[in-house]
Amino acid sequence: MKLYNTLTRRKDEFVPLVPGKVGIYTCGPTVYLFAHIGNFRAYVFADTLRRVLEYLGYEVKHVMNVTDVGHLTSDEDTGEDKLDKEARLEGKKPEEIAQFYEQAFFADAAKLSILRPNVVCRATEHIPEMIELVRRIEANGFAYRTAVGLIFDTGKYPEYALLSRLNLAEQQAGARTRVDPERRNPSDFALWITNQPNHLMQWDSPWGRGFPGWHVECSAMSIKYLGERFDIHTGGIDHIPVHHTNERAQNFAATGKEVVVHWMHNAFLVIGDARMGKSEGNLVTVSELEKRGVSPAGFRYLCQTALYRMPLSFTAESLSSAQNSLRGLVDFGRNAQGWPVKDAAWTEPYRQEFKDAVADDMNIPQGLAAVWSLVREGNQRQDRAAWDAILDFDRVLGLGLGKLSETQVHEYKVSDSSNVTIAVRFVASPPGTPAEVVALAEKRQAARDARDWDAADHLRRDILDRGYVVEDTKDGCSVKPRP
RNA sequence: GGCGGCUUAGCCAAGCAGCAAGGCGACGGUCUGCAAAACCGUUAUGCUCGGGUGCAAAUCCCGAAGCCGCCUCCA
Incomplete structure (x- = not known):
């Protein structure tokens, strides 16, 4: 199969490191608020990727992190931790906040038929692994101390800007944040943060009592569960320039290797012309969607109508279009179940079309065209073979068609x-x-x-x-x- | 200022050089007691605009316009 790779900027032939097996790491949620459906587009994408690989016969190990510490409200490495902040706001402990929103996240994910990753790992439960990784980075000479804590020296990694294609020389340092005079390079970032007595969650470390920088958790946990070289890392397109760039630098500094083979990133769900975001004030959660009469499966269908790398318009019209399409599919299923299987052979070309489409960088929209061809021809032939094929495709689509059309x-x-x-x-x-x-x-x-x-x-x-x-x-x- | 992306029918959206997928919606017809579902048909001589290269361009190159994202946390 072919997969677009952000690192090479083209569709690369996917060759797993271990024949027949695939390791995927997905940047998971920061559990301090309800996830919105823009977030969920990313998880539907990762889930669909997993399903496609399984459909094509690979054995997949899907790992996803849960960020419950270290994600600061600013990138100056001095701001408040999101979990801490929310805990203060709600008058609770950070652990309670994390537990509550993590549970809410997986409940919503389940509604969207997102399969639970094989490994779900919490940052706070991997502090020793993070400290060990940072120790290796420091031992290899990629870190230095400042008042903030231990800082990664991006100047030591010539390939630092490769993933994002940044032009560091032309970047305006401190254009939007203040400059830390102790930093050797504007792009340097914190590996371990100390001297923050107000921070609620703290651990002892070789660099003093403190907490890990946000990027460390993904490097440490992905390597722990998938090894020092693994197949695919997914996340939102916004992670390319900072989070994943830093993660990749850490990976190299610790292991001397290019740890991730394929970097895959999904584009945003857009409302009108704007992205969906907390600061934009246009968040929609799964529950709100349901209140509006749109089923989670309807939203998932909407996600499957566009390529994961393309911005997807989220409007009342596009939503109802998706919901109506899904209803048509379910209606067909209800009807088809009353028919006999007459001749499965005619469905073969469509099965092939579907398989080819999803194997071509997950072209699900093209796959849906095969689905609708089966609906049309299945109706004409009154042959349940069409429905059997569609149910097979649903292993990838994840719409839960079998259940929805139960009669x-x-x-x-x-x-x-x-x-x-x-x-x-x-x-x-x-x-x-x-x-x-x-x-x-x-x-x-x-x-x-x-x-x-x-x-x-x-x-x-x-x-x-x-x-x-x-x-x-x-x-x-x-x-x-x-x- | 740097980097990246988008612009295809009323709407959503594939296509990445060789007759413009698919869905939704709309309209007409068949069927039906009436409906619904289903079926049949219609709905882009053209892909933001202007140049260029090719036998051939929505697809490649150059230029322009508009919109957006990232460079602060963000999928």
């Missing part, structure tokens, strides 16, 4: 006055449909059989009042929740 069929006999069965009718409905609704549907069919259209229409109204719509077919009807 129970209630069959019953219709008899004449002398108790002779004259027909077998059915009512199909999703699990959880109230029995009352099914009963009304049955009653309505009887009215229809009696050609009592007024009664039938009246009953349809009653069913609608209970939140369900009826669709008639030859020998029965199906009821489903009103869209």
Whole structure:
């Protein structure tokens, strides 16, 4: 398969370091607030990457960190820790804040069918590993002390600017932050921060009591769980110039190696012309989405309509478009389940198309085109083989189509006055449909059989009042929740 | 000031040199007691604009305009 690599700026052929196996590290959430759906685009992307690799037969080890310390509110390495700040604000301990928002994060992730990474690692539980990594960096001569703590000397790493293609000479030092006169280079950053007595979370270290710089955790934990050379590192595009650039520098300073082979970055979800962000005041969470009548699966579908590397427009219109598309897919599934598998052979070209698309740098939109071809042709052929193929694709799409289209069929006999069965009718409905609704549907069919259209229409109204719509077919009807 | 990205139909969005995928929406038709679903058809002689290279350009090159992100924490 091919994957775009930020380091080389082109689609590279993906060759795993160990045949058949893939290690992925994903920059996870900083658990001091609810994650918004802009954040979740990144995790849907990472999850889809994992699913694609598994679909193509790789054994994937997916590692994700949870940042619960060391992420400062400014990059001057002197600001408040986000967790500390929120803890003070809410009058709680940092651990309580972290625990609460971590739990909330994974609850939302589960709603979005994001598979839990094989390893979820918390920064605070890896302080010894971080200290060890920093010690190696220092021993290799890449660090120096200042009043702030231990600082990474980016001048010692000639390739420092390669990932972001920064032109350090032209960068305006201190254009937006004050200059620390003790720094050797404007891009130098803290590995271990000391002399911050107000910081709530502190640990002893060779450099004094303090806490790790933000970038250290990802280097330390990715290396711990995936080794000193691993396949893929994912994150948002905003991480390229600072976080990942620094991480890469640390990796090299500690190990002497290019640790990460493929760097992959997702573009932002954009609202109108702006990104979604806390300071923009346009955050939308998964719960808010649900309140607006958009299912998590609908949002996930929206994410799958665009390439992960392209900005995606998040508007009321694009959302409802996605939600409607998903509904169409689910409707097809409900119908298709009533059909026999006639001939699976005709689905082969579409299966191939899907596979080729996702193997080409995860071109999910192209894969969706194959899905819709199957819907169209499956409908024409009335062949469940189409649905079987789509369910197979859903291992990648992660829309939960199987569950969403679940249907129970209630069959019953219709008899004449002398108790002779004259027909077998059915009512199909999703699990959880109230029995009352099914009963009304049955009653309505009887009215229809009696050609009592007024009664039938009246009953349809009653069913609608209970939140369900009826669709008639030859020998029965199906009821489903009103869209 | 530096780096990066985006501009394709009403909307979302693929395509990265060889007849402009797909979805949503809209409109017309078939089916239906009426609907819904489904099916059939229509919806970009053109891809921000101007040059250039090629037999051939939405795709490559040069230039312009507009929009955005990062360089402070941010997916």
